Amino acid sequence: xxxxxxxxxxxxxxxxxxxxxxxxxxxxxxxxxxxxxxxxxxxxxxxxxxxxxxxxxxxxxxxxxxxxxxxxxxxxxxxxxxxxxxxxxxxxxxxxxxxxxxxxxxxxxxxxxxxxxxxxxxxxxxxxxxxxxxxxxxxxxxxxxxxxxxxxxxxxxxxxxxxxxxxxxxxxxxxxxxxxxxxxxxxxxxxxxxxxxxxxxxxxxxxxxxxxxxxxxxxxxxxxxxxxxxxxxxxxxxxxxxxxxxxxxxxxxxxxxxxxxxxxxxxxxxxxxxxxxxxxxxxxxxxxxxxxxxxxxxxxxxxxxxxxxxxxxxxxxxxxxxxxxxxxxxxxxxxxxxxxxxxxxxxxxxxxxxxxxxxxxxxxxxxxxxxxxxxxxxxxxxxxxxxxxxxxxxxxxxxxxxxxxxxxxxxxxxxxxxxxxxxxxxxxxxxxxxxxxxxxxxxxxxxxxxxxxxxxxxxxxxxxxxxxxxxxxxxxxxx
Amino acid sequence: xxxxxxxxxxxxxxxxxxxxxxxxxxxxxxxxxxxxxxxxxxxxxxxxxxxxxxxxxxxxxxxxxxxxxxxxxxxxxxxxxxxxxxxxxxxxxxxxxxxxxxxxxxxxxxxxxxxxxxxxxxxxxxxxxxxxxxxxxxxxxxxxxxxxxxxxxxxxxxxxxxxxxxxxxxxxxxxxxxxxxxxxxxxxxxxxxxxxxxxxxxxxxxxxxxxxxxxxxxxxxxxxxxxxxxxxxxxxxxxxxxxxxxxxxxxxxxxxxxxxxxxxxxxxxxxxxxxxxxxxxxxxxxxxxxxxxxxxxxxxxxxxxxxxxxxxxxxxxxxxxxxxxxxxxxxxxxxxxxxxxxxxxxxxxxxxxxxxxxxxxxxxxxxxxxxxxxxxxxxxxxxxxxxxxxxxxxxxxxxxxx
Numbered sequence: 001x002x003x004x005x006x007x008x009x010x011x012x013x014x015x016x017x018x019x020x021x022x023x024x025x026x027x028x029x030x031x032x033x034x035x036x037x038x039x040x041x042x043x044x045x046x047x048x049x050x051x052x053x054x055x056x057x058x059x060x061x062x063x064x065x066x067x068x069x070x071x072x073x074x075x076x077x078x079x080x081x082x083x084x085x086x087x088x089x090x091x092x093x094x095x096x097x098x099x100x101x102x103x104x105x106x107x108x109x110x111x112x113x114x115x116x117x118x119x120x121x122x123x124x125x126x127x128x129x130x131x132x133x134x135x136x137x138x139x140x141x142x143x144x145x146x147x148x149x150x151x152x153x154x155x156x157x158x159x160x161x162x163x164x165x166x167x168x169x170x171x172x173x174x175x176x177x178x179x180x181x182x183x184x185x186x187x188x189x190x191x192x193x194x195x196x197x198x199x200x201x202x203x204x205x206x207x208x209x210x211x212x213x214x215x216x217x218x219x220x221x222x223x224x225x226x227x228x229x230x231x232x233x234x235x236x237x238x239x240x241x242x243x244x245x246x247x248x249x250x251x252x253x254x255x256x257x258x259x260x261x262x263x264x265x266x267x268x269x270x271x272x273x274x275x276x277x278x279x280x281x282x283x284x285x286x287x288x289x290x291x292x293x294x295x296x297x298x299x300x301x302x303x304x305x306x307x308x309x310x311x312x313x314x315x316x317x318x319x320x321x322x323x324x325x326x327x328x329x330x331x332x333x334x335x336x337x338x339x340x341x342x343x344x345x346x347x348x349x350x351x352x353x354x355x356x357x358x359x360x361x362x363x364x365x366x367x368x369x370x371x372x373x374x375x376x377x378x379x380x381x382x383x384x385x386x387x388x389x390x391x392x393x394x395x396x397x398x399x400x401x402x403x404x405x406x407x408x409x410x411x412x413x414x415x416x417x418x419x420x421x422x423x424x425x426x427x428x429x430x431x432x433x434x435x436x437x438x439x440x441x442x443x444x445x446x447x448x449x450x451x452x453x454x455x456x457x458x459x460x461x462x463x464x465x466x467x468x469x470x471x472x473x474x475x476x477x478x479x
Numbered sequence: 480x481x482x483x484x485x486x487x488x489x490x491x492x493x494x495x496x497x498x499x500x501x502x503x504x505x506x507x508x509x510x511x512x513x514x515x516x517x518x519x520x521x522x523x524x525x526x527x528x529x530x531x532x533x534x535x536x537x538x539x540x541x542x543x544x545x546x547x548x549x550x551x552x553x554x555x556x557x558x559x560x561x562x563x564x565x566x567x568x569x570x571x572x573x574x575x576x577x578x579x580x581x582x583x584x585x586x587x588x589x590x591x592x593x594x595x596x597x598x599x600x601x602x603x604x605x606x607x608x609x610x611x612x613x614x615x616x617x618x619x620x621x622x623x624x625x626x627x628x629x630x631x632x633x634x635x636x637x638x639x640x641x642x643x644x645x646x647x648x649x650x651x652x653x654x655x656x657x658x659x660x661x662x663x664x665x666x667x668x669x670x671x672x673x674x675x676x677x678x679x680x681x682x683x684x685x686x687x688x689x690x691x692x693x694x695x696x697x698x699x700x701x702x703x704x705x706x707x708x709x710x711x712x713x714x715x716x717x718x719x720x721x722x723x724x725x726x727x728x729x730x731x732x733x734x735x736x737x738x739x740x741x742x743x744x745x746x747x748x749x750x751x752x753x754x755x756x757x758x759x760x761x762x763x764x765x766x767x768x769x770x771x772x773x774x775x776x777x778x779x780x781x782x783x784x785x786x787x788x789x790x791x792x793x794x795x796x797x798x799x800x801x802x803x804x805x806x807x808x809x810x811x812x813x814x815x816x817x818x819x820x821x822x823x824x825x826x827x828x829x830x831x832x833x834x835x836x837x838x839x840x841x842x843x844x845x846x847x848x849x850x851x852x853x854x855x856x857x858x859x860x861x862x863x864x865x866x867x868x869x870x871x872x873x874x875x876x877x878x879x880x881x
Contacts, residue, residue, distance in 0.1 A: 115782050117683075171632075190852075193780075197593070197806070198778070202640055205636055205640060210636075226689050252541055255564055257660065354630050354631055355628065356628060357541065358542060388629075388630045423628055425632050427630055434633075438634065445622060446634075449622050449637070449865070453640075454635075457858060468634065
């Protein structure tokens with residue numbers, strides 16, 4: 001298990017006074033302190049870790065967030081920012097002596113401007129909520145993490161979330177124009193605006209993906225884009241991972257960048273097919289879902305080119321969708337992948353490394369060997385265009401030994417990702433889950449450089465303490 | 480002034496460590512195509528040039544990445560990716576004619592200035608495609624951030640922070656970029672005779688269409704006259720670009736012409752003239768300027784572009800609009816009054832500016848970029864100290880005293 005810092009005794013001792021102080025800063029029902037009501041906040045999408053916080057505060061305005069943070073800094077109280085609590089890396093895991101600042105009541109869309117193609121939204125608006133608000137005019141907000149029905153844009157900013165379509169449209173960082181943030185000192189700052197390039201240092205770029213280490217984001221100005229005329233998917237199944245990987249390379253080499261390019265290995269195909277009955281070929285070792293956009297004629301042209309490329313790789317089956325319904329059927333299994341794996345295993349860990357795409361066959365082979373030696377099954381889903389690999393490690397949480405093996409297996413996969421030239425996390429964030437693996441990717445000097453930036457924003461290290469950075473600065477190089 | 484021109488990263492680190500130990504300010508430069516014109520002049524005891532730290536260190540076309548040392552001429556990288564049918568996504572400009580410099584700009588220079596061309600409107604800025612950096616901080620320590628993969632959220636994103644930091648936080652030594660296939664064909668749809676207001680409205684309509692516009696500019700008549708492919712229109716021109724496969728370019732330019740029917744009868748330019756004219760827009764060829772002029776770059780919400788155009792007209796200056804109206808290139812007499820008028824207009828539209836070219840005395844005395852609010856300025860100072868505790872890297876380049 002991951003080590004958490006010991007709670008500050010003086011904070012625990014002052015709990016009644018702190019709660020009374022917080023109650024003066026937000027509306028009456030905006031402070032949660034009763035044990036039963038705190039329970040839902042004890043964990044996030046990484047449910048293996050649980051810790052009830054000191055209290056939860058639910059501010060409704062940026063000014064209230066500022067007052068709460070100023071109060072916490074004055075009292076030396078740790079703060080854990082939280083959106084919808086969907087983090088898969090434990091980014092919103094509370095500490096026993098921390099106040100959770102939940103942004104879910106800040107859920108208003110403040111402005112939509114089609115001429116300049118932006119929307120200003122509060123941090124607690126869901127990802128899909130932005131697209132829903134602009135859909136009638138044919139616009140959308142591009143990053144689409146799997147949790148987009150629930151996850152909030154404030155969390156997306158803090159984790160720099162991606163999604164299945166970021167091969168074409170980029171990740172969160174590429175789709176923002178401005179932020180309103182609150183520092184731990186309670187200062188309200190506007191970063192960027194409604195223009196494209198900002199002057200001064202790239203605060204927008206630094207804050208995006210900073211996992212709540214630097215400030216709390218309360219308002220976000222996102223770019224909204226006009227959607228394409230249409231989109232259509234195809235499915236291609238192959239006899240070996242290597243062959244599917246080579247096919248991906250050939251598609252990219254032809255100059256085509258599909259809007260999505262998803263890879264599933266044999267266990268993933270079987271799990272998804274059993275769950276969704278999407279018509280996936282069960283005799284395949286690897287399968288690609290490829291999506292293109294444009295007019296019907298453009299889709300036909302592009303899918304024709306891709307089909308011709310796939311045919312050079314002796315596919316077991318090729319299915320080009322002829323309609324939106326057929327496309328939805330092709331996607332159905334992939335989109336249900338997490339539920340599908342949940343059906344065949346009581347619990348699973350969803351890993352999130354990135355690898356150079358050329359190393360995929362080797363990485364999948366070695367994950368297969370680890371699966372044997374750990375005695376745990378694994379299914380692999382891969383954003384093939386950008387190298388983001390999601391192994392789903394299946395285990396039984398009721399068996400502590402099984403969980404510990406799963407954690408060790410996951411750590412070995414991430415070390416493998418770094419070893420072949422990749423990284424620990426492509427879109428889920430470091431959080432608490434991968435914190436102690438950071439020395440695999442960064443040396444002590446590099447971690448210290450990042451820590452000094454953290455200190456420049458948060459000198460007392462009160463914001464989201466014990467995430468991202470290993471607890472002991474002198475931790476031995478883990479590799 | 481001493482000029483130090485090391486070849487290896489270790490030597491660059493040694494030079495900076497030595498300067499750190501003695502608190503000796505260093506001017507960091509590449510081939511000096513921009514550093515003698517842009518922003519505030521740097522007062523330093525010595526110049527550290529990265530122009531001999533060169534070479535492409537990794538190019539994996541199938542993985543859409545290229546890495547090179549900071550002193551590598553950008554043209555060398557553009558040629559390498561073009562040979563594989565790929566391109567640098569942000570279409571960085573060559574401003575040597577505008578800035579009156581000779582020589583080839585370096586990869587490190589263009590990334591340190593985060594300069595992007597017309598494609599920025601749809602494909603992101605230079606900094607959006609920097610996926611890995613190696614750098615030497617102001618204490619002489621070699622650090623890296625990011626890597627060679629397209630998706631990476633491990634730790635704080637120093638790639639973006641160091642891009643556009645003008646060598647004031649660290650010396651970039653090696654940069655890894657995402658690249659993409661170059662499009663098969665290019666086409667342009669042109670409307671003649673619209674004023675800035677109507678022109679930007681037409682650009683907004685095109686950018687709000689489903690046709691994937693990858694360039695959107697408005698040029699007043701005298702600016703259009705400077706571009707051979709546009710001179711025949713003899714009028715202000717409103718331009719959008721499509722880059723795609725050949726059938727898509729044909730289809731999409733026709734659809735955009737139809738989309739623009741309410742604005743007037745649009746013309747369509749073919750592949751070769753389109754490539755030439757967008758290269759001219761990229762490199763600011765349309766901007767007329769006299770030798771006594773200063774140059775500004777203004778970034779505003781696109782719909783505010785025409786208000787900047789109006790302010791420049793009152794000054795008797797020249798300008799044109801890129802990025803759908805959101806990027807304004809301005810030339811006007813190099814005087815403090817011009818600066819006051821342009822920055823006032825930018826501020827009134829909640830926008831920002833960069834002073835790109837001016838005599839040393841003028842750029843030493845003005846806000847070359849907007850001052851930050853005091854709380855943010857304090858963070859700027861602390862982050863600067865987090866990288867460069869002695870304040871030796873390009874002191875004063877962005878802000879006086881920093």
